[in-house]
Amino acid sequence: MTTSYWERTAKKEVFAPLDKDLETEVLIVGAGITGLMTAWNLMQAGKKAVVVEARTIGSGVSGNTTAHLNSSVDCDYHIVTRNFGKDTAKLVAEAAVLGIELVGQVDKAHNLNANYKKLPAYIYAETTDQILELQKELKAAKEAGLDVEEVEEIEGLNFPTGMVVRFNRNARFHPLKFVYGLADTLRDAGVQIHEQTRVEKHNDKGDHVEVTLSTGATVRAQHLVLATHSPIFMHPVHTRMAPYRSYAIAVRTRQPVPDALIYDMRDPYNYVRKEEDDVVIIGGADHKTGQTGDENNHLQSIKAWAEERFGIKEYLASWSAQVFEPADNLPFIGKSITHKRVYYGSGYSGDGTLWGSFAGYLLSDIILGKENKFAELFSPSRLNIKAEAGEFLKENLNVAKEFITDRFSSDASDVKEIQNGEGKILRQGLQQYAVYRDDQGGLHVMSPTCVHMGCVVQWNKMEKTWDCPCHGGRYTATGDQLSGPPATGLRKAEI
Ligand SMILES: Cc1cc2nc3c(=O)[nH]c(=O)nc-3n(C[C@H](O)[C@H](O)[C@H](O)COP(=O)(O)OP(=O)(O)OC[C@H]3O[C@@H](n4cnc5c(N)ncnc54)[C@H](O)[C@@H]3O)c2cc1C
CATH class of the missing domain: 3.50.50.60 (FAD/NAD(P)-binding domain)
Structure with missing residues (x-):
């Protein structure tokens, strides 16, 4: 991992x-x-x-995580306003600001020295559709009571942006x-x-x-x-939210990066912030858990985004983890x-x-x-x-599709096809197995059925874990429970 x-x-x-x-x-x-x-x-x-x-x-x-404390939350104020009304959007904004403030208060009260720093957050729109979306969000965020405004540019940014909206009084910290x-x-x-x-x-x-x-x-x-x-x-709440993997890198860049939280509006979006003077954290490239060919490609896409805009002088770390998107x-x-x-x-x-x-x-x-x-x-x-x-409906139809189609798929039919440090779904007759070959060549054989609700887990090539595409259950290469809904590991099996 x-x-x-x-x-x-x-x-x-x-x-x-x-x-x-x-x-x-x-x-x-x-x-x-x-x-x-x-x-x-x-x-x-x-x-x-x-x-x-x-x-x-x-x-x-x-x-x-990437630890942006940003009141322009992913739930989008114009969508909350449309679905729940203006009063609810106000409460959401108030709650988000409280969450940001509480981190600062606890950090200060106990001298945690967690690099908590207040700074602005910028969202920029590059296309006509994004501009229309951002205009709606600006109006709804203002009506929700946030300190937000349209500005000419992101001060100190080295590449041109389209429409820019600044949310004031946000923060970052070392989680x-x-x-x-x-x-x-x-x-x-x-x-x-x-x-x-x-x-x-x-x-x-x-x-x-x-x-x-x-x-x-x-x-x-x-x-x-x-x-x-x-x-x-x-169990009931697991069907009301969907698991997505998200990626991040820490780098030193050739071009300066402003000390702010910055987001584009692509789908999936890219975002950037500084940590220390010369350390920059870049995130994005989200996708549905367990439903991609190779996780490393998503990491490459944020590296390419960062290289193009800031130039990468030095890689310090790269990682990924999971977020859960609620249906409402x-x-x-x-x-x-x-x-x-x-x-x-x-x-x-x-x-x-x-x-x-x-x-x-x-x-x-x-x-x-x-x-x-x-x-x-x-x-x-x-x-x-x-x-x-x-x-x-969309996410649960996707779960049903994964539940059925993954039962008929496999990555290998013989253990010889599995290299050291690699995991594959092996099919032998009607049976499927989750098989991991460790660095010494030892085989670890498990049932590929997620103990949560019975979907077939998939091998995550970047993290070397088994990830469930349905509700985000995750297991180590040797089958121990890692995160997500299941409380126990994959069942051991024999071939
Ligand atoms: C790449 C990435 C970037 C992100 N960036 C941001 C960001 O910029 N800003 C932001 O606000 N959020 C961000 N998030 C989301 C945010 O980081 C998480 O939502 C948040 O950290 C979740 O905290 P948590 O305490 O609820 O869960 P966790 O930190 O996951 O803690 C849950 C703990 O429960 C333990 N556990 C699980 N099962 C058991 C069990 N059976 N028994 C005992 N313990 C158990 C786990 O080991 C784990 O330590 C990001 C997420 C990702 C993946």
Whole structure:
């Protein structure tokens, strides 16, 4: 798997696994920005929370992001206004700004030194269609109360752009300096955090939830927060959002890059920001998970975009991870529809650092039983047919297609066709296998059926993982659960 620029430039402490049974008021599953910000808000309110993390703190998407804190969120204010009305668009804008501010407040309050910096965000349109779209977005964002305006140009940018809109008061930060620092702060304040501790099962016991961990220990909690990006066990919501892979590079450039958040309007879009003085982070090239020939081609496309505009002097890192696009464009943050003691934040699109920050605040209020004006809007129980039906149908037809067609496809018919370090879907008779040959030549054979809802996983050539094209379940080359909806790994098989 790839290593992000953030992982290369931040230092983490080790937290021991949880191997003893435990009782707590709140169990938080997942130590990314959502889980840790929820723990922080609960700590401020004096509520006892324990955090368990399957791998290491920040090893999920929070450590593989590009960390723009940008109020011009992917849900598009003109679309939210059209589907939900102007008042809702105002609430969304207010929530996004709060998410940005909270990161800054926590960074400052605890001296996390996470390079949090306020700066403007620019979106530029290059074609007539994009200009029309951007004009609609400018109007809706203004009406939603954001500090946004049309400007002549992006100051300091070395190539011409068409129409440009500037969103003021946004920010950037170093996500892992933030997440690692926050984990240390929480631990010092008495919050228990455990790494290498995977939640494998949960049982609703009426007045509490019982959770089984990979270490063999059991936790009894009054409230369970699934901060796992895609909430494990919560099947209904998995059908209401779609997994997309997204790519990023960190480089030193020959041409100067302005210190701002900059986005074009292509589909998929490209975007750029600085980190330190001479380090530039460029992202984009999104595509539906598991539905591309070779992931490396997507990485090449952002490299080419960057080379053409800024000239690349030095590559520092390249990485990729996954985002979840909700069918009605808004994140799901709140209480589960099906499990009364379970809560989650998900469906963040490409804005999950600010939504994760905001989710920590909202989930904490809901658990504490406080009134919150945002609760209904982001609740997983909302249903707006007008906003959701089209995307829901499109994405679920795509799932049905993948479910059926991948059962008849294969990459190889003999293990000899699999090179060291490579994985392939092997067909022998009617049977399919997910087969990985490690660097020493050893074969690892698994069932290719995703344990979540039964689709056939696909080999990700860039990350060397098995990715499910239906709901974004991901597994390591040897079949351990990595991320997405499944809570356990691929089943072992023999050929
Ligand atoms: C390339 C890329 C660029 C992005 N850029 C931006 C950006 O510029 N701005 C922005 O706002 N957002 C961006 N995003 C989105 C954002 O980074 C994510 O939405 C956000 O980090 C999600 O945080 P999280 O805490 O919810 O999930 P994660 O950080 O993924 O944390 C979930 C954690 O749960 C753990 N876990 C999973 N299953 C279990 C289990 N069974 N038991 C215990 N633990 C478990 C995982 O190991 C993981 O550590 C980007 C995403 C990508 C992929």
